């Protein structure tokens with residue numbers, strides 16, 4: 181499709197309206213997602229309040245360097261995501277491709293490090309139901325911490341993987357010339373999603389890694 | 395009359411008629427009909443379960459084994475709540491009418507709309523699988539520790555079905571919210587929206603904010619059951635009350651998810667058949683939003699006897715009384731709308747009238763069980779069962795049928811047989827009351843819910859209830875017959891058989907694929923009816939004597 185031939189879908193009057201609508205859709209979806217993760221964090225903090233000692237002891241066994249490194253990677257990826265959008269707005273197609281690739285690479289690096297961290301957790305025997313040794317000073321609630329950990333971090337990683345998939349989808353759309361300086365709303369929508377997944381991590385990181393070390 | 399109607403000879407039904415064109419359609423009207431087929435199917439599944447329950451309870455000794463009875467009422471609850479009541483009005487009538495009402499050519503995201511239908515059916519298949527394998531037995535509320543530790547039913551599969559179903563709910567709700575914000579025709583300001591749109595908009599907000607919480611709590615239950623780890627199990631340090639808090643944080647709003655769309659339908663019906671503008675439009679619109687917001691802060695009234703502190707019980711009881719205020723405003727305003735109206739008792743209006751009466755009874759008894767002292771006595775008795783069936787069956791299902799009859803000429807282009815429809819509406823009212831009023835008395839006498847047997851002296855009331863249920867079944871089956879007949883033989887309806895003001899009536903029946911020949915311009919508030927001489931001003935500004 182030639183870039184000039186882009187037309188709004190039937191229900192929209194203009195491309196601008198279509199773009200704004202898509203963005204609003206993502207904001208509404210983010211509201212939903214906030215309640216989804218919110219319910220999990222709520223339950224987590226209820227138990228953390230009930231068993232502060234046990235949770236602190238259990239949290240000390242998380243692999244801090246993995247968490248810190250991953251936080252850095254994700255924050256950087258939000259920057260490259262914004263740069264990709266800026267490149268699209270300026271019509272610099274090569275820069276757009278490069279920044280999208282950089283963002284995807286950072287996301288994949290996060291998932292790889294996370295997977296390695298899960299492997300370390302397994303070796304430590306802190307994977308509930310699979311490979312778990314209850315420490316005496318943490319019984320019985322210490323296991324609760326790890327149950328939450330192994331629900332929250334895979335859920336976040338799943339969201340991030342979907343985000344990486346969306347980035348590659350944007351790459352093909354960019355290659356087909358569908359993201360122009362006149363219309364790049366799909367990219368902004370993906371950017372919103374990416375920032376949201378990033379923000380979830382900003383909440384998970386201190387809740388998981390820093391609790392026991394304060 | 396129909397200035398906005400397309401003069402092209404093709405409508406959305408006949409424009410293309412391959413199976414493929416239906417299964418891949420992006421037309422909100424066709425998707426509404428697809429949803430209609432799906433939820434009708436599940437209404438039957440849930441109805442069969444209800445029939446079994448009433449047959450079983452006709453005698454104290456019963457018909458089914460206790461363990462089977464548990465599975466039957468669980469399936470009845472799950473199917474009726476998530477596979478019929480919650481999607482009923484929004485996905486069918488909402489899908490069909492909302493874009494038409496605001497003068498849009500489709501929903502904002504037609505592909506997501508279609509995907510929602512597929513996800514809904516997928517979740518339905520998962521549920522049917524659980525049913526065929528032997529069903530679940532933990533009640534529709536999935537309370538741990540029974541659901542996680544002791545039940546031997548297919549809890550995980552049933553929970554998965556509800557989890558997947560939530561995606562469909564969210565996709566549809568997201569579409570409605572965004573469409574209402576962005577696709578209103580020129581001149582269609584917020585304060586000119588028909589109240590049905592306000593209702594669908596508020597209920598969509600509820601769905602978007604409540605459903606993910608249910609998804610998370612089901613995920614936690616599934617993790618506890620599947621991995622045998624403790625999340626809500628006290629021996630592992632978990633707290634079963636926490637489950638109840640999170641579950642009812644979703645499920646109380648879910649009650650309003652089921653009733654708010656019905657309120658929207660009734661506002662359309664009452665105004666049209668009383669030929670009067672709605673009394674207190676602004677109050678009606680804000681009452682819907684107030685219900686949506688307040689309903690998030692009353693959840694613990696389901697837990698008064700579960701061991702929460704007396705202080706929070708008092709607060710939640712008080713909040714429950716507050717949420718009754720906007721509901722009462724709505725009832726008063728519907729009644730006031732009727733005053734000095736020029737009323738015609740067509741079938742949709744009969745259903746609406748039934749709604750107002752039954753909803754009022756359901757609402758007032760709701761306040762009774764929200765009262766701390768009374769609830770200790772009535773909690774988990776048939777009084778509660780009767781209360782929420784007055785809201786959900788007497789209220790929502792009546793409004794659903796009312797709306798279906800009202801928009802039927804628009805959907806099919808044909809009129810339904812009026813006499814049959816009035817008969818069905820009356821039969822619904824009689825059958826409903828006969829089924830559920832005795833349950834108030836049974837609950838007052840102390841008959842607990844979910845028990846497979848009861849004391850022999852309660853049999854007369856139970857028999858009466860079962861007899862009423864058979865009448866109700868006939869009343870629900872009747873429309874299926876005559877509506878199907880009318881699709882082939884019914885009189886041609888014309889664009890606006892009810893002489894109604896909404897934009898949906900200003901285009902042809904059935905509407906063309908993109909609804910309007912041109913984008914309408916809105917110049918007036920809704921419901922500009924004149925009871926004196928029957929004239930009205932449609933929302934596109936055309937005056938009709």
Ligand SMILES: [Cu+2]
Nearest residue numbers: 646649693696
């Ligand atoms: Cu409630």
